[in-house]
Amino acid sequence: MTRDAVTVAHRLVLEKFPRARAAWLGGSVVTGGVTSASDLDITVLLEGEPAPYRESLHRGRWPVEMFVQTESSLMRFCTDEIAARNPTTVRLVGQSEVLVDVDGSGHRLRALFLRLLDAGPVPPTGDEIRSARYGITDLLDDLIASDCEDERLMIATALATGAGELLLTGYGRWIGRGKWLRREIRSLDERFGSDWAVRLPAAVRAVAADDIGPMVAATDEILSLFGGRLFEGYRTRPADAHTEHQGAQ
Template sequence: MDPVRTARDLVTARFPGARAAILGGSANTVRRTPFSDLDIVVFLDGPPAPYRETTEHEGLPVEWFCHTTDSYAEFVEWETANRRSPLLHMCGEGVVLLDRNGSGHRTREDALARLSAGPPPLSRAELEDRRYGLTGQLDDLAGADDPDELLFIADRLLITVAELILVAGGRWRSHGKWLLRRLREAEPEISRRLLRGYRQVVCQGEPALLQQVATGVLDDLGGRLHPGYRRAASR
């Protein structure tokens, strides 16, 4: 199956009035697998957009991200503030399938520029919040005496450290496999040691290396934070 041709045919059949459409995700990359779905961003003139829907084509999931120009801009602003923007990555790294008025290529170029600029930097308070959270998780790791609890603590710690490395370094965070891919790109050596430490917890019940790597990351960003931490209550 040619993912670009298939996606273009699906867009033409389902959204004959679409202004533009972009195929994102892994489907048209070297990372494509037999299970890679088609992630398609479609730009419409108005309702029913914005909405997201999953359909199927020949046994393959198709993820539709339908937007107007305004809703796309609103979602991108919200995602950017959260330092994780699937829309920017789909559009900036994707393939333009349909472009009736030039907006598809303009959207792709703008998304690429925004991705290159990176997410907003961490504020001092945000960095302190993350240091505080990681400090507590390291204490949990050090005090774990239940091997099952240790697995859950290590899992959470792995994600926390990976995200902290990315956002503190001015890079986009992500979830799942994309979190690992971005961590490897940003810090390949730390990524290797972090994963090795996590595997030692899972396979051997040994947390020493994971603790060492996480502590090193924390120390580079100001160190442990417990006494002196204070935040006003919020709902």
């Protein structure tokens, strides 16, 4: 953690939110992996209005993302993210440096969110796994059938994401978006001695070089962990079918 980041974040919160109940600095500057593009992810807890809102700004050399919440809005985000198995806000508060804590809520909520993060997501249902298998199978068929280089590359990117999310969900792990998807897969690799965080990006690069073989092999291997490809006999309720049909145009 860079002390400059903490100092800048603390001063910014005091300047913009003198009545904040609590504030936390999360993200890469706290958990590690800072790059030249890293920003300050600051969550601020207010008693009421103007929260909730989000604001982006710059302070010195730092880009800043400010997530301004009430306790009720913060808990709604927490509930929704846990249901989606993508705990962005839960991470930002649970794995954070407390910047301000006027009433004890800063340390209380950080401890709560860290417990939720460590507990992991709820196990997936059989329907969720079957739906993921069906969607990935559909993409895989499209990849194999496509004769358009640009289409294959875009399908491969979607496959790497879908297969990676199935892998994490099937093993009871959190998912993520962008860099966090790879970080969660890398964490799974460390736990099980696998190499998916290397293989899936490498498979996308292979498709870009006009070789779909590694992507087909990697996807089939992940699918096989959870029952294999799925098409024949797959059924959904009407509301689910409409959603899935939108991706199969």
